[in-house]
Amino acid sequence: MRKCFIYFFLLFYSAFFAQTKIKGQVIDFDTTIPLAFADVLYQGNVIKTDWEGKFELLISEYEKPIIVKHKGYYDKFAYANAKTNFLLIKATTNISAKQPELYTDNKVNKIVKQVIENRDKNSPEKALENYQYKNYEYLYLSANPDSISSKIDTIYKKKLFGRTKTKLDSSNYKFKKLVSKQHIYQTEKVNLIQHHKNTTKETVLATRMAGFKQPIYEILGLKLVSYSVYENPFEILESPVQNPISSYGRLLYNYNIVDTVKIQGRKAYRIYFQPKKLRANKLRGLLYIDAETFAVAKAYYRIYGMVNINATYTFDYLKEQNLWFPNKREIKVQKGTSNEDLKILGGTIKFNASEEETVGNDTSDHSYLAITSKVFDIDFNKKNIVEKPYIKIDVPETSLDKPDNFWKPFSKDTIDNRKLKTYVSLDSLSVAEKIEHRLFLGRKIINGYFPISYIDLDLRSIVKYNNYEGFRFGLGFVTNDKLSENYKISAYGAYGLKDEKFKYGVTPSYRLDKISETWVSASYSDDLSEIAETNFATDTKRFKIYDPRPINISTFYNYRRSAIGLESKIVPKTYSVLNLEYNRIQPLFDYTYLLNNKVYTDFYLTTAQLAFQWNPFSNFMQTPKGLLEYEKRHPKFSFQITQSVPALESDFTFTKLDFKTYFEKPYLSGQKSAVLFQAGVVFGDAPLTHLYSIAPNSIxxxxxxxxxxxxGKNSFETMYYNEFFSDRFAALHLKHTFNRINLGYKIDPEISVATRMAWGNIDNTHNHLGLPFKTLEKGFIESGIEANKIFKGIGFTAYYRYGPNQLPRVDDNISIKISYHLDLGF
Structure with missing residues (x-):
């Protein structure tokens, strides 16, 4: 009886005083950035959150508050809930308190200083002259099916005039069913990394992509984060950030020793780093620093904001080399606080912004992109001779058709049963939906062509409009690889309804070398060109539904051109064009050129032109289809020299030099800044048709x-056509684009602010008769705002002219235009 009483008492006591373990996370209310090492108080006990703001508590009384304290924030009171074992606490910034000043402790500062000073000794790329290894990389787009509700939702959608539309949404149910069986997308590759001195090259040994017989080569070069933890700047989604173990990084980050641990039997300091500005959406994480060599033995990186990125680096200690060598790299990308869709792999994927356990109506709220990379077969003894070092990635034809048994050694390491089913399912889907054909078609269309059997129809020549020709209807084509990979013929014909004239051109070409994409061509054309237009021979002619500037131009000249040309990518990171042209020029407006007491109303010009575009910071990939610029970096530079050749029947002698550079900087927030600088000069005697009008765009x-x-894209919106001409000029375009603003009803403008300025001059203005114009020695300035893509790609721009060439009437300085941006979805 006594034993029964004791048993009953203990059971009652444990039930009465039962404790429940809950998990929680503390985040900033506005930015959702986790608050690392915040104090969490509960019933007199104090614990600290970890570096991700997470904590665990034993709860005995739910009515007792959990109090969060953190410097620079109001104290936050929260209460656990018996219905859930997860608690998300959002702390609010104390705006009345002084911004907290963070300083690094002296001890940590000395350790970080040693890490920075020993970077070259610990970085394999710097410490080792030669090495090579193989790497297996697996990229997949997926979702956790357990986090997705399978219920069918009822959606109440308000229309424009207040009426409500009701419909059932089963997308969550269908999406959960899909990701329970397979991943959304996946691709694998095995590559060989070779390093010799300061050069590293990747050769793809095998690759396969679900749903595609031929790979999407751009994905093979996808680099979401830097490969080396010692790189500076450190790259996140192709946007550079300061590395916390760089000299400059110490000015931006605060460091804190968490504890001392053992990794592979070696003592290591666990150091947490975060931006000195606590609420900054910048890099933060944990570094495990070897206490003896001060090398990074393990690293965790996080970025919270528009995109949430988790990256983990693990290393193996190699005793013989006294070096921590990369072993595994894992990256996970999820959507952050943005309301915008994050586009990956050509699709639109929506990601959940925080750890709040809510399920939206959008089926892909819980999707994520992940990459796992594993190193094997390391060799330090082989001396590598890296051929063509400017080619960072080489994809030989043999890597595209590896049998299934090749992949078995890599597949055995994964227990994910969805992996194999993804290949089978997506291969079937690709055939059924013709995904590969649509991708091929999209690449053609974005470059201005539509494939029809052995030819690609030129979409740019079908219809155009300008004030001289009126509507211009035409037909153009170029033969494609189905006919031959070694030669092609392009031709076009067009007719203007207003001038009632026929224009045409034909260009046969022959490929001299496949690897360097060297082509030789000959051409003849009879057509029109805008007066004083500057064209770079190396510019890519992208497809446009309309070309806005020529619509209101009426000053053209007719040319009859015979030319031979050579184009090649044989020079590293450069696209070069060499042309020799013979032209008969006839101005189609009132113009006379007076030179040496001789009058010219039409004239002959023979010119030699050398043009090249240099992309020194971009990375290139050699594929079976040719050379691909897979990682486009700025700035880019274009140079062009045009020299008249009097010995080959040319009426004038002149030299024309043109230069432009373009720089674009994207930010992790989604915003971007762009700078375009262009300049040109003409030495000698040249007619007005071959000088500079600097892209005006106002009637x-x-x-x-x-x-x-x-x-226009880079035109002066308040400068009138034929208002200014120069034989030397410089122009600067500055532009910053903000994130799109969602105003509802599918109205979400993309706001940009821009300033454009130009300076120029011209000698011997009295030699150019018939067309009055001004000079630009005092300069030209305009600024404006653009609201692009307001609805279905349509927007508007507003610019104002000011400065030395401002016009007397205020109205004449204002320009309002319609803008249109076509998104083909490729």
Whole structure:
């Protein structure tokens, strides 16, 4: 009886005083950034959150508050809930308190200083002259099926005039069913990494992509984060950030020793780093620093913001080399606080912004992109001779058709049963939906062509409009690889309804070398060109539904051109074009060129032209289809020299030099800044047709509304056609684009602010008769705002001219234009 009483008492006591373990996370209310090492108080006990703001508590009384304290924030009171074992606490910034100043402890500062000073000794790329290894990389897009609700939702959607539309949404149910069986997308590759001195090259040994017979080569070069933890700047989604173990990084980050641990039997300091500005959406994480060599033995990186990125690096200690060598790299990308869709692999994927356990109506709220990379077969003894070091990735034809048994050694390491099913399912889906054909078609269309059997129809020549020709209808084509990979013929014909003239051109070409993409060509054309237009021979002619600037131009000249040309990518990171042309020029407006007491109303020009575009910071990939610029980096530079050749029947002698550079900087927030600088100069005697008008885009009419036309990309919107001409000039375009603003009803403009300025001059203005114009020695400045992509790609721009060439009437300095941006979805 006594034993029964004791048993009953203990059972009652444990039930009465039962404790429940809950997990939680503390985040910033506005940014959702986790608050590392915040104090969590509960019933007199104090614990600290970890570096991800997470904590665990034993709860005995739910009515007792959990209090969170952190410097720079109001104290936050929260209460656990018996219905859930997860608690998300959002702390609010104390705006009345002084911004907390963070300092690194002296001891940690000395350790970090040693890490920085020993970087070259510990980085394999710097410490070792030669090595090579193989690497297996697996990329997949997936979701955790357990996090997705399978219920069918009822959606109430309000229309524009207040009416409500009701419909059932089963997308969550279908999405859960899909990701329970397979991943959304996946691709694998095995590559050989060779390093010799300061050069590293990757050769793809095998690759396969679910749903594609031929790989999407751009994905093979996908680099979400830096390969080396010692790189500076450190790259996140192709955006550079300061590395916390760089000299400059110490000015931006605060460091804190968490504890001392053992890794592979060696003592290591566990150091947490975070931005000195606590609420900054910048890099933060944990570094495990070898206490003897001060090398990074393990690393965790996080970025919270528009995109949430988790990256983990693990290393193996090699005793013989006294070096921590990379072993495994894992990356996970999820959507952060942005309301915008994060586009990956050509699709639109929506990601959950935080750890709040809510399920939205959008089926892909829980999707993520992950990459796992594993090193094997390391060799330090082989001396590598890296051929063509400017080619960072080489994809030979033999890597595209490896049998299934090749992949078995790599597949055995994974227990994910969804992996194999993804290949089978997506291969079937690709055939059924013709995904591969649509991708092939999209690449053709974005470059301005539509494939029809042995030819690609030129979409740019079908219809155009300008003030001289009126509507211009035409037909053009180029033969494709189905006919031959070694030669091609392009031709076009067009007719203007207003000038009632036929224009045409034909260009046969022959490929001299496949690897360097060297082509030789000959051409003849009879057509029109805008007066004083600057074209770079190396510019890519992208497809446009309309070309806004020529619509209102009326000053053209006719040319009859015979030419031979050579184009090649044989020079590293450079695309080069060499042309020799013979032209008969006939201005189609009132113009006379007076030179040495001789009058020219039409003239002959023979010119030699050398043009090249140099992309020194981009990375290139050699594929069976040719050379691909897979990692486009800025700045880019274009040079062009045009020299008249009097010995080959040319009426004038002149030299024309043109230069431009373009720089674009994207930010992790989704915003971007762009700078375009262009300059040119003509030495000698050249007619007005071959000078510079600097891309004006405004018609000379009195009322603002009468001047509303389409905006150009890099044109001066308040400069009137034929207002200024120069034989030497410099122009600067500055632009910053903000994130899109969602105003509802599918209205989400992309706002940009821009300033454009130009300076120029011209000698011997009295030699150019018939067309009045001004000079630009005092300069030209305009600034404006653009609201692009407001609805279905349509937007508007507004610019104002000011400075030395401002016009007397205020209205004449204002330009309002319609903009249109076509998104083909490729």
């Amino acid at each position: 000379n009419k009195d009322a603002i509304l009468k001047r509303i036309t389409f905006a």
